[in-house]
Amino acid sequence: MPIYDYECENCGRFEKMQRISEEPLKECPNCHGQVHRMISKNVGIVFKGSGFYKTDSQERAKDKARMINRERQKDNEAILDRDVKSYVNQSESTTQKIQEASS
């Protein structure tokens, strides 16, 4: 559950843990004065659930891209070593990994 920051016109700032679906407080639980919700500092919270699948798959795509970059790096190192045989082997294994990652 995220914590929201409120400001009461009498008591000042306080925090309240609320469900996302809950209505924001309109009145202070302490003095029943008027409160307003501050802009949450918990914007970065990662919500788990079906609605966030898009974020998940983007993360996975980034992981794949990172993995492929690492493999390409190995290809390049093999070229620098002028070791043709190991370059061919490395290149074939990279191709295979890319195919696996994009399937």
Ligand SMILES: [Zn+2]
């Ligand atoms: Zn108050």
